[in-house]
Amino acid sequence: xxxxxxxxxxxxxxxxxxxxxxxxxxxxxxxxxxxxxxxxxxxxxxxxxxxxxxxxxxxxxxxxxxxxxxxxxxxxxxxxxxxxxxxxxxxxxxxxxxxxxxxxxxxxxxxxxxxxxxxxxxxxxxxxxxxxxxxxxxxxxxxxxxxxxxxxxxxxxxxxxxxxxxxxxxxxxxxxxxxxxxxxxxxxxxxxxxxxxxxxxxxxxxxx
Amino acid sequence: xxxxxxxxxxxxxxxxxxxxxxxxxxxxxxxxxxxxxxxxxxxxxxxxxxxxxxxxxxxxxxxxxxxxxxxxxxxxxxxxxxxxxxxxxxxxxxxx
Numbered sequence: 001x002x003x004x005x006x007x008x009x010x011x012x013x014x015x016x017x018x019x020x021x022x023x024x025x026x027x028x029x030x031x032x033x034x035x036x037x038x039x040x041x042x043x044x045x046x047x048x049x050x051x052x053x054x055x056x057x058x059x060x061x062x063x064x065x066x067x068x069x070x071x072x073x074x075x076x077x078x079x080x081x082x083x084x085x086x087x088x089x090x091x092x093x094x095x096x097x098x099x100x101x102x103x104x105x106x107x108x109x110x111x112x113x114x115x116x117x118x119x120x121x122x123x124x125x126x127x128x129x130x131x132x133x134x135x136x137x138x139x140x141x142x143x144x145x146x147x148x149x150x151x152x153x154x155x156x157x158x159x160x161x162x163x164x165x166x167x168x169x170x171x172x173x174x175x176x177x178x179x180x181x182x183x184x185x186x187x188x189x190x191x192x193x194x195x196x197x198x199x200x201x202x203x204x205x206x207x208x
Numbered sequence: 209x210x211x212x213x214x215x216x217x218x219x220x221x222x223x224x225x226x227x228x229x230x231x232x233x234x235x236x237x238x239x240x241x242x243x244x245x246x247x248x249x250x251x252x253x254x255x256x257x258x259x260x261x262x263x264x265x266x267x268x269x270x271x272x273x274x275x276x277x278x279x280x281x282x283x284x285x286x287x288x289x290x291x292x293x294x295x296x297x298x299x300x301x302x303x304x
Contacts, residue, residue: 074286081287089289095297099235100255105279105301112300117293136282143283143294145301147252149275151214160280163301168275171251172268173243185270187218194229194247196238 001042003076006069008035009048013066014138017055024140026092090119096132096144097124105145105163128198133158214275215250239265252277 011021012032022032040048048062058066080086097105106124113120127135129146136144137155146152147166154160170190179185219226229247232238242249243264256267281301283294 077286077288080289081291086289093290093293100252104254108302109297109300113296116296120293133282142290145281147277148280149277158282159285160282161298163279163281166277166279167253168250168277169253170268170270171249171256171265173246174264174266185268187270187273188222191224194227196230196232196242196247196249197228
């Protein structure tokens with residue numbers, strides 16, 4: 001039984017598909033499948049997934065094993081955090097940044113991180129804040145910087161560290177003529193305008 | 209930017225229709241369409257202000273629609289090997 005196989009099992013169970021787990025693990029789909037098969041063999045050959053249904057679901061044994069595997073990974077993470085090598089970590093750090101925040105939150109930290117941790121390779125992706133929270137929760141990302149409003153909640157097991165106050169604003173073409181008398185715009189004035197927004201079914205209608 | 213419920217509720221309260229010209233996944237495309245077609249969208253104030261001039265977009269000050277937000281770093285509470293890196297990221301992030 002090895003740790004990589006355990007990681008693969010947890011990733012497939014949490015991601016709900018081998019393909020998504022493979023992307024999270026930076027592996028091919030066949031390599032991920034092999035790790036699951038290795039792990040199943042290591043625990044005695046009993047199936048952890050019911051492959052007769054689509055998508056494959058955890059068996060009752062799979063659910064039982066998953067909880068214990070999570071504990072193993074947590075214990076290993078804690079062990080790694082307190083070893084001498086923790087001061088100079090190496091590997092791929094997967095980070096997410098909310099759409100529109102990239103330059104603002106990345107430029108200064110990127111230089112500092114590259115200087116201070118030369119053995120770290122950053123993999124940075126961009127997404128909407130709600131999806132970023134979910135990706136950190138599921139382990140797909142190591143951390144993320146989101147733009148959170150009162151509509152967002154941070155689930156148990158995660159922490160949010162405020163980096164600064166921001167404001168979500170209405171954006172218009174620079175050529176939009178000023179309101180007569182240079183009065184401030186009211187929401188009522190915008191009723192005849194067209195809006196370009198994200199589709200409602202893309203995972204987060206409550207906030208972006 | 210994604211459609212905040214706040215906007216829908218605000219228009220509902222005013223009993224005004226909300227005209228959605230297009231639902232577009234992807235901020236760049238949204239802003240591009242907005243610039244070309246003259247519509248409206250959402251953005252983070254600092255990010256819009258940081259756009260090169262002339263970027264084609266501007267902040268529309270609308271005092272009765274204010275949506276405060278916080279730039280937040282999200283991480284696991286479980287200690288991990290990348291903790292020093294994430295701590296460094298927090299320490300070097302410029303205040304917005």
